[in-house]
Each structure stands twice: as C-alpha cells, then as structure tokens.
Amino acid sequence: MSDAQPSRAGDDTMILAEDVEKWFGHFQALNGITTSVRRGEVVVVMGPSGSGKSTFIRTLNRLERHDRGRIVVDGIELSDDIRNIERIRSEIGMVFQSFNLFPHLTVVDNITLAPRNVRRWPKATAADKAMQLLERVGIPEQAKKYPAQLSGGQQQRVAIARALAMEPRIMLFDEPTSALDPEMIKEVLDVMEELAGSGMTMVVITHEIGFAREAGDRVLFFDAGRLVEEAPPDVFFTSPQTERAQLFLSQIL
C-alpha cells in the first residue's frame, strides 16, 4: 500500500476506484471495478443480489478492505493506516438498510454521539445541529424518543440525520428503503431527493427507479462482481446495452 496522496484525476473527483478487487475466501466479490464519482454527483448502483454492489460501497469507507487496486476518496488513498481510515469515515456518511440506530440512546443522542466524540463539539453546539437536522428530515418532535418508539421510516430519517451531523462530503446509502413498509418509502426518498438537490455527493444502492430517474446522474449496473454497465438513468432504463441489464430491468420494471 502506498502512502496517502492526492488523486491525479483533478479536483472535481470525490471518489476514484481503479481496478478494485475483493475476495471472500475463494469467492471473488469484486472484479476489476474502475469508476469515479464527481463532486455533487448522485450515482445510483443497481444489480441483482450477490452482484457485489453492497461490497463495493462498503469498500469506499473501508467497512470492507479491498484486496487489489486502489481507492482514493476526497484526495486520500485508502490504506491500512487506521488514522486515515477514521478520518475518511468521518467525512463519509453511511445509511444502512437496517438503520442500525443505537437503541440505548435517544434520537438526539444518536445524532450527537459522533460529533461530540469524534469532532469534539461542545454538547450545546452538537444538540443545536441535531435539532436543525431533525427539522430538515421532518421529525423535530421525536428528538427525545428512543429508536424503538419510532416507525421504520422515522428511524431511517434519524439515521440520515445522524450521518449528516458529521457534515460529510459524501453520503453512501446501502438499500435505505428495502426494509421499509411501502407507505414509508416515500418519506425517506423525499429526504434523499432533497439532499441530492442540495449538491451532496451520493452513492445510492436502490431499486427505486423513480428516485434513480429523478435524482440520479448516473447508474452503475453490477453483475457477478463486475461493473457491467454505466449510463445516465434515462439511457439505462430505456435502452440498456447489455443483455444482463435488459434481463434485470425486465424483472424489476
């Protein structure tokens, strides 16, 4: 692994992946992934389950370690240096399919935990920021409740607020609406669309075609660990180039 170095692809590149490979034992989860994400771009990642899309975005904040190739995030190359990793993670927000809120903390404490302990913000500053974010995701009245007292959609919006509290430059979403009841999907997608409109750089795994068309700048289609197709949403959904993507779309459309 080489030392951290600025990306050579120009200032506008937030994420650069070059020939990334990842193995789980003998199973190759990622095979030669090369792509980049510009500042403010919203990239939608699609593909059948087991295609490596989740593994891919988890390598971007090193929840998974990539085995080969290189990944540069915001000018810093991901390596085994733990300080680098923690710094990069605090610049990247992540939202999970199963929310992963901390059940022993109130909503506001969930949001302020990382700012207070990683960024060293004073309690009042962090709480103010948390309330602003809860306003933004539309549930300021839930601040004092515990996660278990909220609906799934509300929990996911808290999780988005928690990630935003660190003032990240990039947001990763790993199937954020897959665990939600249909009537709650929209409230989460609305928040995500608002976020996309505000210029946040986002990488989103989702099967929500409406969101992809509305907010996405580009679709990455994964299959069997490879990045098979890469196109703007209107092109991808109307005239997919590869047979695999055509089959996939015929199943979900």
Place this chain on the structure above:
Amino acid sequence: MSGALPGDLERASVRVDEEPAVQVAPLGPPLTRAEWIRRNLFSTWFNGSLTVLSGALVLFLGFHFLRFVFVTADWSVFRANLRVYMVGRFPLEHIWRVWAVTFFLAGLIGVSRGVLTPARWTRRRLLVVSPAAALGVGAALYLVRSALVWTLMGVAAATYVAGVAAGRRLGRRLVRPLLVGWLLAFPFVVVVLSFGDVGADRWGGLLLNVIVAVAVIALSFPLGILLALGRQSSLPAISWFCVGFIELIRGVPLLTLLIFGRFVLILLLPPGVAFAQIVRAIFMFTLFSSAYVAEIVRGGLQGVPEGQYEAARALGLSTTRTLALVALPQALRTTIPPMIGHFISVFKDTSLLAALSFSELLFTARRASQAFEFIGHQAEALLPAALLFWMIAFAMSRWSQRVETRVGVGER
C-alpha cells in the same frame, strides 16, 4: 397454498361480519368464590384429590414450622449472640464506628430510593410491607434488650425515612452528589471501621460477609469487563492470556482458590510484603468472580448486532469509543439479570470463609451453637444466619428487578 387462499379469505371475511373468527372465552359475570374454587381446584377427581393432599401438606408443614418458631424454639442462643452474629468480635468500645456506618448507609440508601422511585403506595404493597415491617419490629423488640440499641435502631430508621423524604423533595438534582456518595461510600466505610487500632482482622459476623461481598463485586466488575474485552482483542498475546486466565480460574473450586490465597500466596509474595488474611481472601475471591463476570459480559457483547459496530465505525468512532459508547452500554444492560444473579452468589459464597476460620456469619452461628449452654439448639442458632443471608440476597434480587425496568426504556 396460494390456490386455497382466496377461498379462505372469503370465508374469513364473511365470518368477521357476524362474529370474531377467533373464539374468545366469554367474559361473563365474574365467578363467585365457590365457583372459582370448583373450577380451578376441583375440576376433576384427580385434581380434587391433589388439592386436598397438597393443602394438607401445606397445613401440616406450616403448623409445625409456626409451632417451632413461636412455641418450641428457644431463641436465646441468637438473642445472647446477636452482636456476634452482626459484627463478630468487633471491640465493644469501638462499636460506635459500626453505628456511624449504619446511619451513613441508612441515609444514603434512603436518599437514593427517594430520588429513584416516586412515592407509590399501592394497597398491595402496603399489604406486603406492613406485616413484614411489623414482624421485623416485633423480632427486634424480642431480641434486643437494650434501650440504647433500640434508640440507635430507631435513629437509623428515622435517618432512612428522612433520606427518602429529602430524596423525593430534591429529586434529580441529587443524582450527581449521590453517585459521588456511592463511589466514596466503600472507602469511607472501610476507613471508619478500621482506622486507629481496629484492624480488618477484627471484623466479623454479617459485617464481614457484606464487606467482602461488596469489595469483591466492586473490584471484579471492572476487572471482568476488561477480561471480556481482552478476550476479544485482536492481539493474540492479550486474548490468549485472558482466555487462559478465565478457563484456569473457572476450572478451580472457589474454596481451593481461597485456601491457595491463605497458604500459598504468601510464598509467592516478595519477603517483607504482607497483607492481612482477609485482603488475600478478597484478592483470590475477586479473581474468581472476575472470570465469571467476564463470561457474562462476553455473552452480552455477543448479543450486540454486528450492525451496531458497523454504524459506529462508519461514523468514524475509534474501536475504544465504539466499545465504550455503543457496545458495552448495550451489553451490560442485557446482562443485568445474570450479573445480579452472580453477585448474589458472590454474597452467599462469602460463607465459604467459614472454612478458613474467618468469623463470618455462618462460622459465628456454628460457634454459637456449639457453646455448652446452648447444646441442642443448633436449629435456633443456624436459622437466623440463613434468614439474614436470605434477606440480603432477596433485597439484591428485588433491586435488580427495579434496575431492569428502569434501564429497559428504549429496549428493542
């Protein structure tokens, strides 16, 4: 199955219009007492005879027990040795120290209760508490023959009640001072009981059991958490050491460890370094207990879902902070029942110190039963000791239930 579904649904929906699909037992008028007894106790011949038999057994045992307690038994062995049961051979001219500690703890416990639990005197609680209190007062009046001791006990009770009242009035503002008070309580108690010419070797009776139990619990809890974390460490040297320690300690009976502490530990210490017998016993007991605490905490940590660690890491929290702020708080909360269970065991196991001739409660009771003038009254000597053990263990168990409901908020 999918083929049968529409038909089922159709029939179900028709039924719903008329009456609930699930038959609920009719909620008729409440049963009369005679009807309740007939249905629950004498529904069949077999159940009826079981009821009669077990009822007779309960009456028989209850009658003999009560007759023993109130008629046959001669409690003078307990009455004569009451002070020894409580404090062993603690010197009489220093007994004020014990009373000072009693008042301090009565106040501290009272204030804590006042702060933590709102006043809720349901009729059911009164129904349980008042006979118990009456029984306690009656027993005290019967056992204690000294006006001074009555007065002091009254003062302790009054301190407790005043503490509860103060805690209720001042409420949450007292939480911080209370925490400090509890943290300082144990060192304070030890100092008050031992400074000057009263050494730790003069402690005895129930006092010794309680001090040893509190010391072992207070020391083994953090040590056990460290062992549990060490066991999961990614550094093999640390995790192997922790696993080895835990398995070694858990594989040896507690009594063996205590005897080791008494006779072998001294040989391992550098010459000139000496600790009181009781300190060595507490040391070995703490090692024993911490191995169990470690395994309880490990179980709790395994119950914390992987997603919690991932979420914490994704936020940029370091491994240490992830453990301290996310994993451990959840793990410790789910382990309250087994943890308190273990602590109750620790308290009861302090009676093993009798085997090493420490004059703890059980030892004292046996010694009392062997005195010439009380020969033939072993039951009267030993039962009070059992009752004292039970009372404290029961209080711990009740306290654990209260803690559980308090921290259960937001549990998923």
